Amino acid sequence: MMRPARAHPLWLAYILHRISGIILALFLPLHFWVLSLALTEPARLDEFLTFAEMPIVKLAEIGLIFLLAVHAFGGVRLMAMEWLPWSAPQKTLAAGAVGVAFFVSGAFFLQVI
Amino acid sequence: MKSRSSTLQVKVNRGSQADQYFQTFDVPADDNQTVLDVVSWIQQHADPTLSYRFSCRVGMCGSCAMMVNGEPRWTCRTHVKKVVKADRLTIEPLRNLPVIKDLAADMDPFFDKWVAAGGRHHPSSTRADPIAKVDPTDKARVTADASIECINCAVCYAACDTVAGNPDYLGPAALQRVWTLYNDAKDADKFSLLDQVSGMGGCHSCHSMGSCTHYCPNELDPMSAIAGLKRATARSFFKRGD
Numbered sequence: 001m002m003r004p005a006r007a008h009p010l011w012l013a014y015i016l017h018r019i020s021g022i023i024l025a026l027f028l029p030l031h032f033w034v035l036s037l038a039l040t041e042p043a044r045l046d047e048f049l050t051f052a053e054m055p056i057v058k059l060a061e062i063g064l065i066f067l068l069a070v071h072a073f074g075g076v077r078l079m080a081m082e083w084l085p086w087s088a089p090q091k092t093l094a095a096g097a098v099g100v101a102f103f104v105s106g107a108f109f110l111q112v113i
Numbered sequence: 114m115k116s117r118s119s120t121l122q123v124k125v126n127r128g129s130q131a132d133q134y135f136q137t138f139d140v141p142a143d144d145n146q147t148v149l150d151v152v153s154w155i156q157q158h159a160d161p162t163l164s165y166r167f168s169c170r171v172g173m174c175g176s177c178a179m180m181v182n183g184e185p186r187w188t189c190r191t192h193v194k195k196v197v198k199a200d201r202l203t204i205e206p207l208r209n210l211p212v213i214k215d216l217a218a219d220m221d222p223f224f225d226k227w228v229a230a231g232g233r234h235h236p237s238s239t240r241a242d243p244i245a246k247v248d249p250t251d252k253a254r255v256t257a258d259a260s261i262e263c264i265n266c267a268v269c270y271a272a273c274d275t276v277a278g279n280p281d282y283l284g285p286a287a288l289q290r291v292w293t294l295y296n297d298a299k300d301a302d303k304f305s306l307l308d309q310v311s312g313m314g315g316c317h318s319c320h321s322m323g324s325c326t327h328y329c330p331n332e333l334d335p336m337s338a339i340a341g342l343k344r345a346t347a348r349s350f351f352k353r354g355d
Contacts, residue, residue, distance in 0.1 A: 010322060011324055078321060083340075
């Protein structure tokens with residue numbers, strides 16, 4: 001079958017937004033379940049929090065913050081693009097959204113190390 | 114500039130919708146050669162049964178669009194040198210449309226959606242009335258002018274992943290046409306225009322992937338036109354049909 005036409009910044013911004021959304025949707029129930037342990041099994045929560053202090057888990061959290069940032073700014077980009085009649089090339093916005101996402105997750109990284 | 118080799122290996126889609134396969138042809142390479150020249154050479158010198166569609170050869174008519182190395186393009190305005198990879202070309206009929214035969218896509222769904230979107234002028238006066246005065250610098254007129262150069266080549270329709278995934282989606286060209294009419298001061302029925310593009314498969318199905326704008330050979334911007342329709346339909350919804 002023919003290869004679809006996809007290699008351009010706006011399509012990449014679109015797919016990044018969708019994928020980050022799906023992964024965050026999978027993460028959130030897990031997140032709430034862990035928080036609920038504070039009420040149901042405090043000992044188990046403490047155990048998990050000790051595990052979460054490990055550097056490798058901290059490193060993984062950066063990915064999470066990146067997903068969150070990329071999704072949030074991707075959404076802002078989309079709303080701006082559709083609700084404000086931009087005349088400038090929108091790919092600048094798409095690139096900007098990813099740039100800010102990197103900045104935010106980078107700032108988080110510097111803070112945890 | 115000399116071509117690196119004297120022949121091109123051209124993979125061409127053959128057969129009809131139900132039975133498609135690739136056939137490879139060796140085509141002499143020229144210094145100045147469009148993809149349409151390559152297709153024509155095959156039909157004239159290698160296999161006269163090759164079916165394809167073209168008319169003006171200068172980017173006016175919009176009938177020669179095909180997938181070239183996976184990207185939708187006007188073959189008449191695409192130089193081989195720009196797209197060839199290691200002396201190889203792959204040429205297929207436009208994506209997202211049924212195949213009639215070889216490189217000729219069936220344009221019916223594309224034009225049916227053009228009609229379904231309601232991109233038809235609704236007159237605001239009769240021939241007895243004086244000619245309407247339209248200020249060319251008016252904001253709405255400038256917006257309408259931005260998309261009137263569409264020649265229905267269906268490159269945007271072939272580029273769009275939403276069209277591929279949603280058979281009801283009207284597609285970038287038809288929606289852009291409606292946006293043009295919506296901004297035309299001479300159109301008398303804006304509400305029916307918005308009504309026809311706000312349902313299933315209308316402007317709100319667009320995911321703003323931007324492939325239409327990226328590939329439009331006339332450098333039009335259907336994605337922004339569709340965003341305009343999204344704003345207009347939302348405004349109309351909140352004002353209860355303005």
